[in-house]
Amino acid sequence: MIKCIYRLIIILTSFFCLVNAQQRMATVSGNAFLTDSTDHSDVKILFESVSASATTDSVYSGSDGSYVIGLTDGLYIVHFSKNGFIPYTLPSTYSWGNDSYTVPDVTLNAGSVVEVSGDVFGTWYANSLIQVVGDITIPDRQTLTIEPGVIVHFMDSYRWYIDGSIYAVGTATDSIFITSGQPIKSSTDWQGIYIDGQGEADTNRTLLFQYVDIGYGGTSSALFYIRYLYDRVPFQFLNSKLHDLANYAIYSNYSKSIIHDNDFDLTNYWAFTFYGDYGLELMNNNITSNSYLFQYQFINSDESQTTTISGNDFNCQLGYLYNYSSSSGPDTIIFTDNIFYSYGNFFQTYNGNYTL
Numbered sequence: 001m002i003k004c005i006y007r008l009i010i011i012l013t014s015f016f017c018l019v020n021a022q023q024r025m026a027t028v029s030g031n032a033f034l035t036d037s038t039d040h041s042d043v044k045i046l047f048e049s050v051s052a053s054a055t056t057d058s059v060y061s062g063s064d065g066s067y068v069i070g071l072t073d074g075l076y077i078v079h080f081s082k083n084g085f086i087p088y089t090l091p092s093t094y095s096w097g098n099d100s101y102t103v104p105d106v107t108l109n110a111g112s113v114v115e116v117s118g119d120v121f122g123t124w125y126a127n128s129l130i131q132v133v134g135d136i137t138i139p140d141r142q143t144l145t146i147e148p149g150v151i152v153h154f155m156d157s158y159r160w161y162i163d164g165s166i167y168a169v170g171t172a173t174d175s176i177f178i179t180s181g182q183p184i185k186s187s188t189d190w191q192g193i194y195i196d197g198q199g200e201a202d203t204n205r206t207l208l209f210q211y212v213d214i215g216y217g218g219t220s221s222a223l224f225y226i227r228y229l230y231d232r233v234p235f236q237f238l239n240s241k242l243h244d245l246a247n248y249a250i251y252s253n254y255s256k257s258i259i260h261d262n263d264f265d266l267t268n269y270w271a272f273t274f275y276g277d278y279g280l281e282l283m284n285n286n287i288t289s290n291s292y293l294f295q296y297q298f299i300n301s302d303e304s305q306t307t308t309i310s311g312n313d314f315n316c317q318l319g320y321l322y323n324y325s326s327s328s329g330p331d332t333i334i335f336t337d338n339i340f341y342s343y344g345n346f347f348q349t350y351n352g353n354y355t356l
């Protein structure tokens with residue numbers, strides 16, 4: 001009799017556990033489409049569990065792109081993939097319980113996935129996802145061309161060294177994206193771009209980023225860390241975006257930078273440092289920072305080089321401008337036609353040679 005009662009308790013316990021589990025099931029649906037296709041079938045939607053109660057599971061889309069799946073309650077990251085298309089991960093976690101939920105529609109673009117590490121040069125072609133799986137270097141006297149529409153994902157805390165030439169030029173409607181490859185991105189995911197002078201070889205280099213969107217990196221020193229180019233080759237950053245960085249946007253040491261028509265959305269303490277300037281052009285940019293624009297100093301090492309800061313919209317405090325050029329020489333820092341939006345804008349200047 002005791003054994004029968006014990007067995008009955010086990011059966012009832014299992015039953016109520018099953019009912020409870022069923023009550024905690026979430027019904028999740030959505031649509032996954034393929035570009036330039038009328039058949040949207042066989043897109044794999046992977047629901048990756050990120051909490052103890054969740055259970056990793058997957059489902060495939062139908063010909064109309066729709067899918068539906070039952071999931072245990074918990075936190076999930078959602079991935080979309082199909083051979084011949086660039087995979088995509090929704091940029092947030094989802095918490096699901098005993099209810100019905102709709103995932104945002106996703107469209108996968110045709111393209112290929114390429115993993116890179118070590119030396120890189122040649123061409124990264126349009127409609128490619130470049131996954132960086134180690135530190136990468138453009139060697140001295142080599143060139144890397146990046147076509148419009150390329151997406152570069154740094155899959156861990158890696159650096160990009162540019163000792164040769166870079167020609168990364170998107171278009172106004174088809175940017176190049178350089179960012180973290182983590183499903184949930186943070187500003188410390190990768191370690192930024194390092195550009196060093198190479199002596200006389202610099203006269204044959206190109207350092208051009210145009211229509212590029214760069215974010216979620218720069219854990220060491222700056223997103224762009226530039227040194228000893230002098231006036232042999234300019235670093236050019238045009239019509240682009242920098243955002244969600246861990247440190248300076250640009251640190252330039254004894255180099256020449258041409259920075260025009262960009263959007264900088266920064267949350268770090270300082271936006272830029274230009275030290276030993278060889279003719280900075282900071283023009284027509286929209287710069288938002290929670291504190292100062294400049295740290296430390298401009299030192300015009302060559303009085304024939306003029307620093308021009310003009311036509312910018314500043315939503316930040318300016319900081320400090322030092323000029324160590326001869327006070328008897330011509331004006332070497334031209335600061336004109338800028339607009340200021342935030343409270344407490346100021347800058348401190350040292351020595352002469354300014355046009356304000």
